[in-house]
Amino acid sequence: MIRRHAEVAESNVAAPEFLIDSWLAKQGWQAFDFQRETWRAYLAGRSGLVHASTGTGKSYSVWLGLLEEALRERQLQCLPLPPGPSPARGEGRKKKSEPAQADALRVLWITPMRALANDIAVALERPIAELGLPWTIGLRTGDASAADRRRQKARMPTALVTTPESLSLLLSYPDARERFQSLRCVVVDEWHELLGTKRGVQTELGLARLRQWRPTLRTWGLSATLGNLEEARDVLLGDVADSGVLIRGAAPKETRVETLLPATMERFPWSGHLGKRMLPQVVEAIEKAKSTLVFTNTRSQAEIWFREILHAKPQWAAEIALHHGSLDRGVRAYVEGRTRGGAMRCVVCTSSLDLGVDFAPVDQVIQIGSPKGIARLLQRAGRSGHRPGAVSRILCVPTHAFELVEYAAAREAAEARRLEGRRPLDLPLDLLAQHVVTLALGEGVDADALYNEVRTTYAFRRLTPEQWRWTLDFVQRGGPALHAYPQYSKLVPDDGGRLVIRSPQTARLHRMSIGTITSDASVAVQYLKGPRLGTIEESFVARLKPGDQFIFAGKTLEFVRFRDLKAYVRKSTKKSGTVPRWEGGRLPLSTELAGAVRAKLGEIAAGSYVGPETEKARSILDIQAAWSAVPAAGQLLIETAHVQRGHQAFVYPFEGVLVNEGLATLVAHRLAQAGPRSISITSNDYGFELLSPQPFDLSEEAWRRLLTTEHLLDDLAACVNSTEMARRRFRDIARVAGLIFSGYPGAPTAARQLQASSGLIFDVFREYDPENMLLEQARREVLEQQLETRRLTEALERAAAGTIVMRPIARLTPLAFPLWAARIQKTQVSSEKWSKRVERMVVQLEREATRTTKRKQTGSVPVEVAPTTNHPLPLTPGSSPARGEGKNATDSQIKQRGTHVAT
Amino acid sequence: MLRHEVAGETLYLSAERAMWWPARRTLIAADVHLGKAASFRNAGVPIPHGTTRTDLARLTALVEKLRPTTLLIVGDLVHDRRGLTEETVAQIAAWRMRHGELDWLCVTGNHDRKAGNLPAVWSVAPAGDRWKVGPFVFKHHPEPDAGGYVVAGHLHPAVELRGVGKARMKAACFWFGREVAVLPAFGRFTGTSIVRPASGDGVFVVERDEIVQLATTH
Missing domain, CATH: 1.10.10 (Arc Repressor Mutant, subunit A)
Known part of the structure; x- marks a missing residue:
């Protein structure tokens, strides 16, 4: 690179290589080598992908290249640059006074988050104004006003900041080709966020169309570091990938992964959904820092932690906020603005703040619960320490003992830079x-x-x-x-x-x-008289009755009524309520992190406790070893138990929740093939539980047969068909393919008579149009994305090559407990007659009917179903649908449809 | 079919989501939503053919088995005006021709009202909003009525069942409350909504060709 620089310098006779250099010098800046490399590649007409961690100047690596090109052209044409400040963003009235001067549309800047579009436009504008280029910058996102649209119809800005959906929308107008006739470059920001999603494919298709119209179009992607960067580039560039470059950005900042160790391990719950015991330490850590981001893994957890922190420190009410994807955009923007301004002591958030512009005042990041992935942990850590030379730190807070092992494993993997890849989608x-x-x-x-x-x-x-x-x-x-x-x-x-x-x-x-590719079937939450708070899932609203309390946006709300896709609420004086659960909340442990955790447990089984976390977790690990076993390298642990309501088998492949669920479904399906039997499945990141009224009684040999890779694809296909998996997957497909119109909150429901659930359409297709390729796609998506067949096969192969350790257990072990307590079971596999299964089930009754009984549970009361006769068998009131008598504290707190919180 | 006594009358509940009242030789069903798929197709949503045909075939099977003199629909016989395509109208008219001896009555449901008058070739007698026979008042909306025990539809009722561990299952149902009964939706291309029966209600869940009574007392 240095040599090449010298050559260029020679030919230019000591002139600086880039015209933009003089502007940079004026700012007191100096370009990074990777930025110059990008400019050269861009000017040579090439496309590519620039990857680096956040806040290292990726955006300018491409943007200044574009400006350099414009400066050179003006120089060649001997066009003067107008002195002084140039036209501002293409919205202003100024534009009217100098309409002919602005250059035509050259650049599309695609961002995955429309909330970021404004910030991006501001950042892009800065050098333009100072260079005096006659460029305008415009926005085109779902938020664009009608006036913006009209203006853009008359004349597009020189650079348009937009989203994948809005690009699609632009392509849906007859004059699209004309609008893009002078386009030179498309920049896709945060490409790693789009890769592997349907919006990413939407971008690919849009790019293909633009390249058709503009064969010399250059495409540049900006991405965080991934495990599969070359693939990421190839996906973005499509058929021009051969000529694409991959440019590595500035070296990552130093990152430190630290753990907030629980003071006492004995009292530490094995599985707290809440991990509330860590609250005092978390509050203390927040107190010590200036500004803290507290990341949780789900929106429900964010709601819970926000309340807990506020409850512990009511005096922080003005300086603590909640931020997640279901809150109203206005609320989120307000919180972001205050955080950037340094007014927030603490923001409890989800992946909604993984991306976006820098929050310079933030000096501490806390991660509650499992990091789930190594790249994700590093990304979150990168949200702090934005001052030059500062170190990124992330403080991890375990919600159960095994997460201590995860942190230790994640730190080692991060140091070795074993980062996850993002698999692109195939044929949606x-x-x-x-x-x-x-x-x-x-x-x-x-x-x-x-x-x-x-x-x-x-x-x-x-x-x-x-x-x-x-x-x-x-x-x-x-x-x-x-x-x-x-x-x-x-x-x-x-x-x-x-x-x-x-x-x-x-x-x-x-x-x-x-525009609705990613939106769930959601309904707006709005005060009877007052503003919108955000959205919750329709399935949650469907279970609410007027008068029910629930917790949302950090408040306790009382549900009043549901009308026109809106849930009307009023403030509640009560302190407790149910926290909604959002479907997206099941991010699995990544392949890389799962591997690191298995390796770490192997070390522990061999007696090696390295690092403060494993040392701390030792007492729990010792219990696991004494009551059952800690799986050593190459071992698959299976625990079996018999409880009052059935027979349990706990299996621990440590493969992430989705693959574990796939394995569980496979095993359950194979078991059910042997004879009439019903099995329900629970899974988490470590393993799965099978529960059946009929005993398992399986030898090691029998388990090996259940876990074989023989007939794997056939058996998996049968699983997908016999369970709800494909039906559930079909929901997104039906929406994207235009089969259902969920509308969106606030939109006129013109299509009311056209409302049908995707499940109903799925059933109708299956019966009357079984060859429909969208059904096939639903099955394929389950196999590839949900069950991750490739990863699942590897897990089975590993089991076949290793040993199986079987342990009958008398009490729930530390590994088994979280599975037992999880209650998010959805999958059932059964080879019994439907009526046989119904006999063992209970129906939810109206709560008023049982108010007189002394049950503490606020939900409904289960009543046993009679055998097929007409003589119902009564059941004593108060018996629980769950196993055991629920003496554990967590048992009464965790409810079927969400987590119940009382403060 | 399961026998069920209510308001001093004996009724039989079919897994095909219809109810048989032998004393009056009346077959009762709710929420058939004929032509719903056609209505979707008309709006550019490609729902395959066959749902209306299946529904008519199921009615035929019931009629041939039970030999009713009256077929009573408690509302929402049709889905909407757009669904009443020439083809749908003809299909149903042909069915009607084969069962000319039947008295076909229809209480007006919200969908029927919006769709306007039913095609004359079907010769369906409009039964208004409320149709009183014996101890029963048949109406579309499940609201209590001073005139008698109400048999209604509209809700497309289903209950959620819970089993061992965390197993969950949804099933369409007949729901007999103290003053009102709600029938499951008859049509194949219709959804369900979860209802919460009270203690002591009669709840019968159906799936394909099976019907099971749930206990609701304790």
């Missing part, structure tokens, strides 16, 4: 269907040309002509099932043979659904 046909409709709304679809175009993307590089025909047919006529009914055609050929859309209703519904 739902999104392809959406894209075809989008383009048909735009300039129309030439089927053959579009086939070739989408095949240039990484996601659809293997799209077969058959799949393409099916997709086209599906959007055009509803697929083979509707062939005989031309009146239902959505897409019709125009005079030139292009497929277009004529119905304004279809157009409107489609444009509405473009």
Whole structure:
């Protein structure tokens, strides 16, 4: 690199290599080598990916390259730069006074978070104003005002900051090609966030279209460091990947992973969803720092911790805030602004603050519970220590003893830079269907040309002509099932043979659904008289009755009524309520971290306790060893027990919650094949529990047969079909493919008569159109993304190569306890007759009916089901649907649909 | 079919989500939502064909087995106006022709009202908002009525069942309360909503060809 610099310098006869250098010098800055490398590659017409940790100048590495190009062109054309401040962002009135001067649209800057768009625009604008370039910067996100849109219709800004959804929307207008006719570069910010998601694929498809129109288009991605960077680049660049470069940014800051060790281990709960015992120490740590971000893994946990901290320190009420993805955007923006201004002592947040502009005042980051992944831990640590030379620190707070082992393992893996990769998606046909409709709304679809175009993307590089025909047919006529009914055609050929859309209703519904790729079926929470607080999931609202209390946005609320996709609430004077549980909350332990945890446990089993965490966890690990075993390297531990209501088997593959659930389903399915039997499954990051009314009584040999890789794919396919997994997965697919219109909170529900649940549509498809490829996609998504077949196979292979350690247990071991207490069980595998299963179940009754009984539980009361006769067998009141009699404190606190908190 | 006594009358509940009242030779069903899939297709949502055909076939099977003189629908026979395509109307008219001897009555549901008059070729007798026979008042909305024990629909009721450990299951149901009974939705292409019966209510869950009574006393 140095040599190359010298060559260039020679040919330029001592002039600086870049025109931008003089501006940098004026700021007292000096470009990093990686930034210059990026500029050179950009100026040479190449595309690529720049990766570095946050806050190291990734954005300017590309942005200044673009400005350099503009400066050079002006120099060549001998155009003067207008002196003094240039036009500001393309919104202002100023623009009208100098309309002809601003350069045409050159750059699209795509960000995954629309909340960041404004900050990005401000950052991009700074050098422009000072260089005096006649550029304008505009925003186009879901938040853009009608006036912005009108202005952009008249003339696009030179650089447009937008989101993947808004890019899709722009492509859905007939004049899109014209608007992008002078586009030179697309920058995709935080590409690692989009990679592996449907929004990432949406970006890929949009880029393919833009490259079609602008063959010399350059694409640059900015990414955090990942385990699979080359793949990340190739996905972004599609068919131009060959000429793409990969540029490594500035070296990462030093990161220190520390653990807040519990004072006493004896009293430390094995599984606290809350880990409340650590509260005094957490409060103390917050007290010592100036400004702290407290990260939790789920929104529910954030709600709980916010309340706990506030309860401990009521005097902090003005300086502590809550931030998560379900809160209203206005609330979030307010909290972000105050944090940046240094006014916040503490913000309790979720991954909602993983990204975004720097919060310079933050000097401490706390992670509650499992870090889940190494890259994620480092990313969060990077939110602190933004001053030059500062070290990033993250303080980990265990919520149960085994997390101490996770922290020790994560620290070692982080030091060795064993970072996770993000797997790109393959062939999501739902999104392809959406894209075809989008383009048909735009300039129309030439089927053959579009086939070739989408095949240039990484996601659809293997799209077969058959799949393409099916997709086209599906959007055009509803697929083979509707062939005989031309009146239902959505897409019709125009005079030139292009497929277009004529119905304004279809157009409107489609444009509405473009933006809803990631949104859950959610409803707004709003005060009867007052502002919106945010959103909660529809399934949670469905269980609320007027008068019910729940905790949201850090407040106790009373549910009043549900109308027009809004849950109306009023403030409650009560202190307790149920905390909603959001579906997205099950991030698994990553492959890399899971491997590190297994290795760490292996060390411990061999008697080596290195580091303060494992030393601290020793007493619990000793109990585990005494009552059962700590699995050594190459060992799979299985514990079996018999309790009042059934037979339990606890198996510990340590593979993350999703793969563990997959393994559990597989084993349960194979067990059920042997004879009529019902099994319910619970899983967590460490292992799974099988619970069945019938005994297991399995030898080691029998377990090996259950865990074999033989017939694996067939058995997995059968599992997916027989359980709810594919049906649940279908929800997103149905929405993306335009089968359901969930609308969005506040939107007019014009399509009320078109409301059907995705589950219902799934059932109807399965019965009347079983060849529908979207069903197949749902199954594929379960296998690839949920069960992670590849990782699951590796786990089985490891089990086959290792030994199985079987331990009958008399009491719940430290490893078994969290599984027993989790109660988030969803999967059931059964080979029994439906009515047989119903006989053993209980129904939820109206609570009023049982108010007189002395049950403490505020929910409903279970009553046993009678056998198929007409003579119901009564059950004594007060018996619990759960196992055991629930003497444990956590037992009464954790409720079926969320965590109950009383303060 | 399960036998169930209410208001001094004997009723039989079918796993096909319909109710048989032998004393009056009346077959009763709620929320058929005929033409719902067609309505979706009309709006560009590709729902496959076959749901209406299946629903009619299920009605045929019940009619042939029980030989009722009256078929009474307690509201929402049709889904909406858009779903009443030529094809749907003809399909149902053909069914009607084969069962010409039946008295076909329909209490008006909220969907029926919006859809306007039912096609004359079906010869369905409108029964208004409220249809009183014997001790029963048949209406769409499950609200108590001074005139008698109410048999209604509208809710598409289902209950949530819990089993060993944390097993959960949803099942459509017949729900007999103290003053009001709610029938499950008959149509195949209809969803359900969870209801919470009170202690002492009669709850019968159905799935495919099975029906089971749940105990609700303690």
